[in-house]
Amino acid sequence: MRRHQRLVIMVAMYLIGMAGNYHPVEAAFDENLTEYSLGTVVVTADQTKNKFGDTVTEQSYYRTGGDVKVITSEEIEKRHYADLTEAIKRVPGVTFQNPGYRGGEYGHQFYNNGVSINGDTRVVILVDGRRVDNAASARVSSSSASGSKSTGVNIDQLININSVDKIEVIKGPGASVYGSDALGGVINIITKKGGNENLGTIDVSTGSWNRHNYSFSYSGSTDAENPLRYYVAGMRSMSQDTKYRDSGTGETATLGGSKWREDGVNLRLDKDLNEKQSIKFSYTYKAGKDGYPISTPSRKYWNLNDWNRIIFNAAVGQLGEGNVLVGNSTLAGDVKNPGYHNLYALDGAGYNSYSKFKRNDYEFMFTFDRDEETGLESFVRLYNQEYRYEGRDLYYWRKPGVTAADLRDAYRLAFPGGASDEQLRDWISQNLAPFPGDKEALDKWVEETGGKAGEPRSWNEEKNRGIQLQYAKAFGKHEMIGSVTYDNAKNYSKRIERDNSLTTSRVERKSIYGYVQDKIHVNDNFDITPALRFAHYSDYKRESANGSTNMKGNTNAITPALNLEYLFNDNSTLYFGWTNILRPLRSGDYTATSGIYKTALENEKGNAWTVGYDLHPFSWTEVIKQLFGNGSGILPDSFLLI
Numbered sequence: 048m049r050r051h052q053r054l055v056i057m058v059a060m061y062l063i064g065m066a067g068n069y070h071p072v073e074a075a076f077d078e079n080l081t082e083y084s085l086g087t088v089v090v091t092a093d094q095t096k097n098k099f100g101d102t103v104t105e106q107s108y109y110r111t112g113g114d115v116k117v118i119t120s121e122e123i124e125k126r127h128y129a130d131l132t133e134a135i136k137r138v139p140g141v142t143f144q145n146p147g148y149r150g151g152e153y154g155h156q157f158y159n160n161g162v163s164i165n166g167d168t169r170v171v172i173l174v175d176g177r178r179v180d181n182a183a184s185a186r187v188s189s190s191s192a193s194g195s196k197s198t199g200v201n202i203d204q205l206i207n208i209n210s211v212d213k214i215e216v217i218k219g220p221g222a223s224v225y226g227s228d229a230l231g232g233v234i235n236i237i238t239k240k241g242g243n244e245n246l247g248t249i250d251v252s253t254g255s256w257n258r259h260n261y262s263f264s265y266s267g268s269t270d271a272e273n274p275l276r277y278y279v280a281g282m283r284s285m286s287q288d289t290k291y292r293d294s295g296t297g298e299t300a301t302l303g304g305s306k307w308r309e310d311g312v313n314l315r316l317d318k319d320l321n322e323k324q325s326i327k328f329s330y331t332y333k334a335g336k337d338g339y340p341i342s343t344p345s346r347k348y349w350n351l352n353d354w355n356r357i358i359f360n361a362a363v364g365q366l367g368e369g370n371v372l373v374g375n376s377t378l379a380g381d382v383k384n385p386g387y388h389n390l391y392a393l394d395g396a397g398y399n400s401y402s403k404f405k406r407n408d409y410e411f412m413f414t415f416d417r418d419e420e421t422g423l424e425s426f427v428r429l430y431n432q433e434y435r436y437e438g439r440d441l442y443y444w445r446k447p448g449v450t451a452a453d454l455r456d457a458y459r460l461a462f463p464g465g466a467s468d469e470q471l472r473d474w475i476s477q478n479l480a481p482f483p484g485d486k487e488a489l490d491k492w493v494e495e496t497g498g499k500a501g502e503p504r505s506w507n508e509e510k511n512r513g514i515q516l517q518y519a520k521a522f523g524k525h526e527m528i529g530s531v532t533y534d535n536a537k538n539y540s541k542r543i544e545r546d547n548s549l550t551t552s553r554v555e556r557k558s559i560y561g562y563v564q565d566k567i568h569v570n571d572n573f574d575i576t577p578a579l580r581f582a583h584y585s586d587y588k589r590e591s592a593n594g595s596t597n598m599k600g601n602t603n604a605i606t607p608a609l610n611l612e613y614l615f616n617d618n619s620t621l622y623f624g625w626t627n628i629l630r631p632l633r634s635g636d637y638t639a640t641s642g643i644y645k646t647a648l649e650n651e652k653g654n655a656w657t658v659g660y661d662l663h664p665f666s667w668t669e670v671i672k673q674l675f676g677n678g679s680g681i682l683p684d685s686f687l688l689i
Contacts (some may be wrong), residue, residue: 050482068383084108085665091626099612099620100661104237106176107525108422108519109225110574111610112622113565114140114218114659120239123211127252129260129284130203131211135234138216140165143202156360163203164218167231169630172200174236175329177410177430178225179205181509182536183554183587204434209250209262210280210313212239219657220608220626228630230655238329241266241276241315258286273319284309288338293346300349302340303483304395309335322419327412334405339440340395341388348386354482355475360384362444362479363454369465372458377451392483393442399499402438416519419527423519430513437506443496445482454478505542511535526566534558552591556600559583572614580606584631602650604629620661628653 079259095103101110102117116138132143144161162170172179180200215235225233229273236290245267252260262282268274285308292299311333319325348357360378367373378384394400409431416425445454457478462470481488493499513534520527539553568574587598606627613621630651 048167058158098614099574099622100618102213103422104215104235105422106215106237108424108528108566109176109609110217111564111578112574112612112624113220113610113657114622114661116216116218118214120212123208128208130208131205131214131236132203134208134211135162135202135214135216140218141216141234142166149612151278161371162200162234164216164232164234169228169229169235170226171229172205172236173225173233174204174205174331175238175409175410176235177428177515178534179408179432179511180586181434181538181622182558183538183556184509185315185537194283201404202236202335204333204335204406206238206333207262207280207282207311207313209248209264209282210238210278210315210331214457215238220655221622228628230626230628230630232353238313239264239266239278239280240327241268241278242317243268243274256287256289258284275322276314276317276319278313280313282309282311291343293343296346298346299477300344300346302343302395303392304338304340304399305499306556307335307337309333321418325414325417327410327414329408329410331406331408334403336401336403338395339400339402339438341391341400341440344389344392345386348389349484351482351484353386354389354484355472357384357386357389359471359475360385360478361390363451363458366471370462370468371465372455372462372472375452375455383677389443390444393444393480394440396490397480398441398443400438400440400442401500402436403503404434404436406435407433418519418521421521423521423528425518425520426516428515428516428517430511432509432511434509435506437503439500439503441500442480443492445478447496449478505540508539510537510539514615524568525554526568528562528564528566530560530562532558532560534560550592552589554592555588557585574612576608576610578608578610580608582629582631589621600632602629602631618662622657622659622661624655624657626655628655 097103097107100114100497101107101115102119104117107115118138120135123134126134135141136143142163144163161168162168162172215233215237217233217235220230220231245265245553247265250260250262250265260282261284262280264278264280265276268276285306287306288301288303289305290299291302311331313329313331314331315327317325317327348354361384362377363372364375364377366372379387381387409428410428412426412428414424414426417423447450459475466474476488481492483489513532513533515530515532517528517530518528535555535557537553537555539551542550544550559582562578564576564578566574566576582602582604584600584602586601589596589598606629607624608624610624611622615621628651632648632650
């Protein structure tokens with residue numbers, strides 16, 4: 048047997064034996080940037096872990112088992128993450144669906160902003176334990192019938208990365224309090240609050256394509272016995288058009304219309320009234336404007352001749368031998384019209400199409416009782432969430448008011464027997480959009496067709512207003528949590544008509560959530576957490592200029608859950624969970640037939656099970672030292688049999 052094979056077997060057998068006997072150094076995995084050295088064991092980490100090996104946060108008392116990862120502010124700062132997505136996607140099993148470049152393919156649509164945990168898109172997003180999705184969101188409801196149940200929340204538009212203290216990722220239904228629709232898991236973004244010292248930070252960076260990042264923060268507290276703690280932060284990030292490498296030709300080119308800018312401000316105030324009571328106020332503002340390039344042009348067809356072929360086929364019709372116009376149909380798509388998607392360059396590079404968003408969130412929270420030992424909090428929370436998203440996709444392949452039929456008639460009249468290549472080029476230059484590679488000609492075309500994209504003519508607004516009451520108390524081996532939440536979600540569709548009047552319609556849904564949980568510490572190694580959740584969703588109410596309509600949707604349900612955690616030893620845990628499922632239909636699932644909203648679909652119901660074994664991190668230094676006897680070459684007795 049080769050020596051390296053013997054070594055692998057020895058290490059494997061040692062690890063198996065260590066699971067029952069070894070007491071590891073308490074350290075987190077890479078997401079916490081724990082440092083190791085191969086000499087003396089050195090571990091740096093300022094976070095505290097519970098007995099099950101999970102990093103403790105100010106809201107970890109909600110957890111009821113499962114796979115939990117925590118990304119700390121230390122990692123965020125040291126790795127210099129640009130946004131939340133970049134930080135969270137390092138957690139194994141978490142994936143983001145972000146096609147396109149920022150403004151991307153189809154802009155703010157929810158399928159451009161999906162997140163999944165272990166392949167499940169039923170993920171709940173929270174900020175400081177507060178849900179940030181909207182039950183009446185058109186970004187979800189407009190396409191939910193096709194199978195997607197994603198919340199549609201764009202995580203990067205929630206809060207500035209420099210205001211984040213921790214990001215808690217719970218995989219699977221391991222936190223009953225968040226509801227039976229959090230089957231994929233939970234991402235909880237915990238914000239920073241002021242410390243004991245007054246400290247300020249400034250971060251300035253720059254890079255290629257005139258990309259600049261500016262951020263600052265200032266935090267601290269007053270000198271009072273029960274201090275007021277404050278944290279304020281701001282940021283601005285921007286870039287001009289980026290460059291890309293074409294996968295087909297290997298060329299590097301500029302992606303026209305990809306410039307962007309984003310601004311944000313965060314404020315958090317915490318006032319301790321006494322040891323058990325406190326008040327908190329937080330405000331978040333974030334806004335951005337992203338260029339809308341839609342897709343990257345194919346350099347293989349990025350030339351005048353191919354451009355003329357593509358745009359003539361798409362905007363006029365098909366040419367036969369001798370450039371004779373044949374038939375009366377245009378060609379769409381890259382299969383029928385190779386290089387077709389190059390036409391989208393007009394949207395971004397020519398007309399400066401864009402996507403925009405603006406977010407304003409307020410929260411006031413009064414904690415009237417807090418248990419210092421368990422962290423359990425009893426509080427009243429009031430919140431108001433406002434989100435506006437809009438965009439303008441502008442392009443003209445033909446001059447305004449001119450149809451494909453008009454151009455076919457004009458071409459046949461001018462060239463009944465066909466045209467030479469030179470005549471065809473001249474005709475295209477007079478009637479169709481020019482090749483974007485000719486900036487002077489493109490600017491002239493844009494001016495002749497009305498100019499670049501201006502303010503939007505239509506947009507959507509979402510509003511959530513609600514109140515949450517939670518009471519939590521520890522009684523011996525029991526940690527009890529009970530809460531009730533009322534949420535009023537509205538989605539507005541607004542449009543400026545040709546006479547400049549504003550037309551508004553909206554969809555509204557009211558929800559009530561009730562919850563009770565008992566985390567039972569059976570003994571030092573075993574926790575059992577039964578939970579019961581009540582949910583009421585009202586009918587969807589649609590209001591427009593034509594009046595008010597009550598759609599379907601009224602749902603009441605009670606969903607139980609049970610979670611177990613068992614600690615075998617200091618470095619291995621078994622967890623088990625079961626949750627009853629209720630995922631109510633979205634408004635877009637209801638289709639109108641003869642003015643009446645009907646659907647054959649039913650609410651999503653069922654059961655979710657999860658089971659897992661967690662081997663806590665251990666020190667490789669100790670493994671090597673025990674294998675080789677501190678360099679003496681003497682192996683432990685357990686390996687002398689090999």
